[in-house]
Amino acid sequence: MATQNTKTLARLMMAPSVLLLLVWMIVPLAMTLWFSFQNYNLLDPSSDGFAGFFNYEFFYTDPAFFQSIWNTLVIVGGVLLITVVGGIAIGLLLDQPIFGQGIVRILVISPFFVMPPVAALIWKNLIMHPGYGVFADIANLLGLQPVDWFAQYPLFSIVIIVAWQWLPFATLILLTALQSLDSEQKEAAEMDGANFFNRFIYLVLPHLARSITVVILIQTIFLLGVYAEILVTTNGGPGYASTNIAFLIYRTALLGYDVGGASAGGIIAVILANIVAIFLMRAVGKNLDR
Amino acid sequence: MARSVTTGRKITATIVAWVVALIIFFPILYTIITSLKTEPEAIAGFNLIPSGTFENYINVQTQSDYLKPFMNSVILSVGSTILALIIAIPGAWAMAFSPTKRTKDVLMWMLSTKMMPAVAVLVPIYLLFRDFGLLDSRIGLTVMLTLINLPIVVWMLYTYFREIPGEILEASRMDGAGLWQEIVYVLTPMAVPGIASTLLLNIILAWNESFWSIRLTTTNAAPLTAFIASFSSPQGLFWAKLSAASTMAIAPILILGWFSQKQLVRGLTFGAVK
Amino acid sequence: MGSITLRHVSKTFGEAKVIPDINLEINDGEFVVFVGPSGCGKSTLLRLIAGLEDVSGGQILINGKEVTAAAPAARGLAMVFQSYALYPHMTVRNNIGFPLKMAKMDKAAIDKKVEAAANVLNLTDYLERRPSQLSGGQRQRVAIGRAIVREPSAFLFDEPLSNLDAALRGTMRLEISDLHNQLKTTMVYVTHDQIEAMTMADKIVVLNRGNIEQVGSPLELYKSPRNLFVAGFIGSPRMNFIEGAYAQSRNAKTVGVRPEHLILSKESGLWTGTVTVAEHLGADTFLHANVDGFGPITARVDGEFGVKHGDRVYMTPDESKLHRFDDKGLALGNAVVAA
Numbered sequence: 045m046a047t048q049n050t051k052t053l054a055r056l057m058m059a060p061s062v063l064l065l066l067v068w069m070i071v072p073l074a075m076t077l078w079f080s081f082q083n084y085n086l087l088d089p090s091s092d093g094f095a096g097f098f099n100y101e102f103f104y105t106d107p108a109f110f111q112s113i114w115n116t117l118v119i120v121g122g123v124l125l126i127t128v129v130g131g132i133a134i135g136l137l138l139d140q141p142i143f144g145q146g147i148v149r150i151l152v153i154s155p156f157f158v159m160p161p162v163a164a165l166i167w168k169n170l171i172m173h174p175g176y177g178v179f180a181d182i183a184n185l186l187g188l189q190p191v192d193w194f195a196q197y198p199l200f201s202i203v204i205i206v207a208w209q210w211l212p213f214a215t216l217i218l219l220t221a222l223q224s225l226d227s228e229q230k231e232a233a234e235m236d237g238a239n240f241f242n243r244f245i246y247l248v249l250p251h252l253a254r255s256i257t258v259v260i261l262i263q264t265i266f267l268l269g270v271y272a273e274i275l276v277t278t279n280g281g282p283g284y285a286s287t288n289i290a291f292l293i294y295r296t297a298l299l300g301y302d303v304g305g306a307s308a309g310g311i312i313a314v315i316l317a318n319i320v321a322i323f324l325m326r327a328v329g330k331n332l333d334r
Numbered sequence: 335m336a337r338s339v340t341t342g343r344k345i346t347a348t349i350v351a352w353v354v355a356l357i358i359f360f361p362i363l364y365t366i367i368t369s370l371k372t373e374p375e376a377i378a379g380f381n382l383i384p385s386g387t388f389e390n391y392i393n394v395q396t397q398s399d400y401l402k403p404f405m406n407s408v409i410l411s412v413g414s415t416i417l418a419l420i421i422a423i424p425g426a427w428a429m430a431f432s433p434t435k436r437t438k439d440v441l442m443w444m445l446s447t448k449m450m451p452a453v454a455v456l457v458p459i460y461l462l463f464r465d466f467g468l469l470d471s472r473i474g475l476t477v478m479l480t481l482i483n484l485p486i487v488v489w490m491l492y493t494y495f496r497e498i499p500g501e502i503l504e505a506s507r508m509d510g511a512g513l514w515q516e517i518v519y520v521l522t523p524m525a526v527p528g529i530a531s532t533l534l535l536n537i538i539l540a541w542n543e544s545f546w547s548i549r550l551t552t553t554n555a556a557p558l559t560a561f562i563a564s565f566s567s568p569q570g571l572f573w574a575k576l577s578a579a580s581t582m583a584i585a586p587i588l589i590l591g592w593f594s595q596k597q598l599v600r601g602l603t604f605g606a607v608k
Numbered sequence: 609m610g611s612i613t614l615r616h617v618s619k620t621f622g623e624a625k626v627i628p629d630i631n632l633e634i635n636d637g638e639f640v641v642f643v644g645p646s647g648c649g650k651s652t653l654l655r656l657i658a659g660l661e662d663v664s665g666g667q668i669l670i671n672g673k674e675v676t677a678a679a680p681a682a683r684g685l686a687m688v689f690q691s692y693a694l695y696p697h698m699t700v701r702n703n704i705g706f707p708l709k710m711a712k713m714d715k716a717a718i719d720k721k722v723e724a725a726a727n728v729l730n731l732t733d734y735l736e737r738r739p740s741q742l743s744g745g746q747r748q749r750v751a752i753g754r755a756i757v758r759e760p761s762a763f764l765f766d767e768p769l770s771n772l773d774a775a776l777r778g779t780m781r782l783e784i785s786d787l788h789n790q791l792k793t794t795m796v797y798v799t800h801d802q803i804e805a806m807t808m809a810d811k812i813v814v815l816n817r818g819n820i821e822q823v824g825s826p827l828e829l830y831k832s833p834r835n836l837f838v839a840g841f842i843g844s845p846r847m848n849f850i851e852g853a854y855a856q857s858r859n860a861k862t863v864g865v866r867p868e869h870l871i872l873s874k875e876s877g878l879w880t881g882t883v884t885v886a887e888h889l890g891a892d893t894f895l896h897a898n899v900d901g902f903g904p905i906t907a908r909v910d911g912e913f914g915v916k917h918g919d920r921v922y923m924t925p926d927e928s929k930l931h932r933f934d935d936k937g938l939a940l941g942n943a944v945v946a947a
């Protein structure tokens with residue numbers, strides 16, 4: 045196959061994808077970088093010119109900045125914890141022989157296909173609403189005071205919604221990995237006298253390690269950018285209580301019209317994402333050399 | 335396991351699994367139920383049996399013109415997916431069948447573009463769209479969705495194409511097939527299942543994309559994601575109507591999603607888990 | 609007509625020189641087997657002949673015509689791949705007929721030829737099935753069917769039997785030999801299995817690290833291997849190599865004795881050893897013994913020769929069948945100079 049003209053043809057065939065992505069990567073990123081060093085406010089055309097690190101300083105010294113970093117970490121960490129632990133548990137459950145396995149699977153994965161604004165609205169109004177939500181109904185039934193989730197625990201509420209959306213993803217991937225575990229290996233471990241707990245620790249968990257890594261990394265990429273769920277439920281509030289980095293940048297740019305500041309925030313977000321990306325690329329890259 | 339499982343254990347597992355599954359599915363189920371209630375019923379406390387009215391579905395259409403964002407969602411998701419496939423198929427093909435030393439780097443680099451946070455380029459994209467008059471246009475958003483999903487499309491196609499054994503292509507060459515015949519008679523039939531899976535998953539991703547589709551549209555090009563997000567500040571308690579709109583927004587993709595479980599794993603893990 | 613000539617053919621992959629320089633003449637109608645250990649370049653050489661890889665240097669001639677730059681299909685060769693490489697989405701009929709369809713033959717003629725081939729290969733009942741519905745042996749036959757309908761000037765086989773189980777391999781070996789007798793078309797067959805090479809070939813080409821070690825009929829290679837490599841590779845069980853004093857006494861660096869050329873006795877002999885393992889195959893027994901003075905030796909004895917682990921045995925080499933090698937590993941000729 046490896047003849048000379050196939051090689052030339054191959055380059056030609058790859059060109060559209062490569063060039064498009066190259067432009068898509070370089071142009072906006074370069075613009076963001078440029079803006080981040082400019083005085084640029086959409087409402088105030090008089091302010092322009094080079095700003096040095098002012099935007100970064102401004103963004104960085106804003107108390108909302110540290111809160112939003114913290115919030116980002118809470119969302120990412122909380123969702124990861126819930127989905128990975130839950131995903132392993134449900135994966136193990138669905139790996140058992142059960143009646144109606146196909147339907148159970150469909151039910152479990154469904155939340156993943158619900159678009160974020162819908163997921164947020166359902167949870168906000170039908171489930172967590174302090175007056176008419178299902179949680180309030182349950183509280184009333186038990187004679188408790190209903191909780192106003194989004195006012196009292198805004199960040200936690202968002203974590204719950206996002207975790208609900210991503211749990212199916214973790215479950216599906218971990219279940220796929222569990223099913224690829226050689227049943228002879230499990231039987232051998234059983235013959236060797238390992239009980240369920242030991243089999244889980246010494247056999248199942250190491251087998252899942254790579255899949256768990258992949259789940260964590262891929263989810264992190266998406267979770268760093270949680271946006272619609274916040275927009276629809278708390279709009280970042282109360283105050284900045286549920287504003288993550290992505291939402292703060294949006295607020296700065298499109299609500300505060302501060303292009304320079306938002307761009308500086310964008311560059312910080314890129315740096316954060318790249319730290320995660322490096323690890324993800326390693327995990328995926330290893331898989332390429334078969 | 336070869337060993338027969340006791341029925342008792344299977345029944346226990348079944349019960350637990352169903353309870354867990356129903357809890358997870360409950361918000362969706364309850365939305366569907368609520369969509370069949372009247373507005374007063376919807377806020378009258380927990381109730382799983384609706385009166386069964388379709389009034390809300392009719393209201394969503396007559397009061398909010400549901401069909402328009404629905405058609406936008408269809409056009410944007412299908413359009414951007416087909417565009418992405420047209421661009422990606424030749425590239426993925428070349429990387430799978432004539433790999434070079436740099437193929438791996440190119441793939442990894444493509445993956446890395448997917449990791450750029452959307453907000454980081456919100457400002458320039460917004461300004462570019464504004465200056466080119468692309469805000470709230472289907473074309474603009476289609477291009478956007480094509481670009482953000484292109485790496486996943488290339489990757490998915492690549493993992494499918496790579497599974498087509500090279501020896502089969504060589505066999506067809508030995509059998510006298512020219513490049514065109516090789517593509518028509520051998521490669522296409524073998525690649526179609528992978529392309530179809532990619533198409534399916536990508537439509538789902540594009541349908542649910544909720545950053546650019548909300549930020550870059552207002553009314554004309556707004557797909558269902560933006561339409562639903564506009565319900566976040568409702569004038570009053572129209573929960574039954576909200577539920578009907580939500581049900582209609584997720585139903586088509588939910589059904590597509592059920593058919594694409596396997597592809598989902600492969601597509602979203604970039605082939606790292608199959 | 610199907611003669612193939614290689615002139616100074618070489619192949620480099622990046623840095624790696626897989627085939628340094630090969631000259632070879634394959635005559636029309638010959639059954640030639642390329643044999644050698646895994647990774648020695650057999651497949652590469654076959655693929656160069658097929659045109660699936662470009663040569664890095666040298667010339668390839670088919671029927672005296674230079675084809676070095678010709679496309680695979682233009683060379684008039686047919687190939688049977690190790691993985692069979694059947695088209696999974698086509699029926700057996702369409703698989704076999706594919707090369708004819710590519711040659712723009714009309715449908716009636718294709719059907720006729722496909723059915724004739726199916727008849728020869730016992731595939732008539734399976735013509736409408738897909739490859740996935742066939743057994744390994746049947747798939748193999750479809751791959752061969754696809755090759756014969758083209759009436760090529762030569763067949764190329766790349767380890768066609770390595771995916772089959774032992775029993776089926778034996779049967780298919782016979783079928784391919786039979787096919788060669790019927791068609792009398794040149795066949796170039798690649799294998800790492802020296803038994804396949806010995807049983808099927810008119811001419812064996814022993815390859816090692818991309819170089820030809822020896823070319824000859826199976827018996828020539830067996831009787832007079834040119835060097836240690838060929839001596840060790842051809843013949844089963846492997847030839848015993850003995851160095852040291854005994855070899856020096858025969859004016860050689862190394863002396864080779866095939867297991868079947870040792871005369872065994874329970875009473876007396878030149879060498880004495882202790883049986884480690886006796887593999888009883890029924891008609892024959894392979895004795896692995898630790899011989900006093902120079903270590904493990906394998907001998908092939910009659911199945912009736914009853915010994916077991918731990919027994920003492922005596923053995924004497926058949927001096928007329930000794931192989932002697934110099935310090936470069938080259939054969940010194942069979943004539944034994946008695947010490």
Ligand SMILES: Nc1ncnc2c1ncn2[C@@H]1O[C@H](COP(=O)(O)OP(=O)(O)O)[C@@H](O)[C@H]1O
Nearest residue numbers: 621624626644645646647648649650651652653
């Ligand atoms: N396309 C290729 N690129 C780089 N090296 C190759 C390629 N094909 C084969 N090789 C190398 O060439 C050598 C011979 O391979 P091959 O002809 O397949 O051996 P055999 O068929 O005898 O087992 C091996 O070391 C192999 O790694």
Ligand SMILES: [Mg+2]
Nearest residue numbers: 650651652767
């Ligand atoms: Mg080989």
